[in-house]
Amino acid sequence: MREFRRDHPEVGDEVCVALSGGADSLALTAAAAVEFATVTALVVDHGLQEGSDVVARDAAAAARGLGVSAEVLVVVVPSDGSGPEAAARTARYTALESARRGRPVLLAHTLDDQAETVLLGLGRGSGARSLRGMATWNAPWGRPLLGVRAADTRAACRHLGITWWDDPHNTDPTFTRVRLRHEVVPLLEDVLGGGVAEGLARTAALLGVDDDELDRLAGAVPVGDDGTLEVSRLEPLPAAVLTRVLRRWLLAQGVVAPTYAHITSVAALITDWRGQGGVAVGGTGPADAGGAGPSARLVARRRHGKVVVENDRASGAGTQDDHG
Structure with missing residues (x-):
């Protein structure tokens, strides 16, 4: 004590x-x-x-x-x-x-x-x-x-x-x-x-030191005023830092509990870009103000050199992702 x-x-x-x-x-x-x-x-x-x-x-x-x-x-x-x-x-x-x-x-x-x-x-x-x-x-x-x-x-x-x-x-x-x-x-x-x-218990203590440092590095990666991430800033990052950046960012964008599958799929938009479509990362609840109707989806996309999270209903069907 x-x-x-x-x-x-x-x-x-x-x-x-x-x-x-x-x-x-x-x-x-x-x-x-x-x-x-x-x-x-x-x-x-x-x-x-x-x-x-x-x-x-x-x-x-x-x-x-x-x-x-x-x-x-x-x-x-x-x-x-x-x-x-x-x-x-x-x-x-x-x-x-x-x-x-x-x-x-x-x-x-x-x-x-x-x-x-x-x-x-x-x-x-x-x-x-x-x-x-x-x-x-x-x-x-x-x-x-x-x-x-x-x-x-x-x-x-x-x-x-x-x-x-x-x-x-x-x-x-x-x-x-x-x-x-x-x-x-x-x-x-x-x-x-x-x-x-x-x-x-010693393993926990050692991992805690490492995790704190990786979190510090992840926290230094800037998020745009519009809530987007620049792909050019993410591409050089080690995987251990990139996944932390994405987890923190997804939480800030309203994704309640980003899973391992969510984070790795969003990471692939940066590290394994092949023109793939968006990644569904969660729901936002009833889409209309009255609380009725289907739930809207949150989707992470690569668009114009940035990674964004959009409300699928708000962004509109057929919206194009990056192809370059």
């Missing part, structure tokens, strides 16, 4: 801690109580398990016993089709954002959590942006325990005489992360002779 404060003085002296009642977040709360002038524990009650209100109440009491103030945030987790884990995460962060009132929030993710995040990214074929894992500081969220093993947070709680709550979801094999934690990582540790979690 002291190292986190030294490396991130912008965090200030007044913080919140996201407290679940588990060993990781209780150990974090205890450390924060020593290092920061004012600490508020924010306990989110998702209401997803019977007795969750009691767990939240006990967690708040434990925080007060450590000398910090505590608030219980009761949230409703909607069935939005994203799955229970994702929906609960969204509800939790929304509640924390509302309750923090301008203060940074410390989260109790450990080195073990970081290793699992990297493994998930590897299995899904993600790039450096995902494999770099979670950031130690990404305002307003701080993660001081990313270099600490979960076993050490439990040892700290035992040393301090703190009783923690074990979430039954953390042993439920229907959750992917649980199987990674209890099946995949131990197997890798056995096969590779140990040090796997630390190695995965």
Whole structure:
């Protein structure tokens, strides 16, 4: 925690801690109580398990016993089709954002959590942006325990005489992360002779440095006042920089979630130009002001030495792309 404060003085002296009642977040709360002038524990009650209100109440009491103030945030987790884990995460962060009132929030993710995040990214074929894992500081969220093993947070709680709550979801094999934690990582540790979690976390840190530099280079590529990109400026770029330029540009043009297929297809308009037509990169919703009618498509095209994103309905059928 002291190292986190030294490396991130912008965090200030007044913080919140996201407290679940588990060993990781209780150990974090205890450390924060020593290092920061004012600490508020924010306990989110998702209401997803019977007795969750009691767990939240006990967690708040434990925080007060450590000398910090505590608030219980009761949230409703909607069935939005994203799955229970994702929906609960969204509800939790929304509640924390509302309750923090301008203060940074410390989260109790450990080195073990970081290793699992990297493994998930590897299995899904993600790039450096995902494999770099979670950031130690990404305002307003701080993660001081990313270099600490979960076993050490439990040892700290035992040393301090703190009783923690074990979430039954953390042993439920229907959750992917649980199987990674209890099946995949131990197997890798056995096969590779140990040090796997630390190695995965180190990989995340190394990739983070590389990714930051590539993002810096991508950010230096200018976008025209009309929102277009000059092909002549893009052609010399290394692929690792070009894809980042295009991702950032597509997001700015209203493409909600540009995929790998979107980005590589748009890149081909620059690096493998054969006079091909436009690339559909997403929809804009109902095309008319009344909200009726078909959704309009966003299409990336090469036109007059530039790459542009156009509303397919607005640009008109049969509009010509570059042929030179």
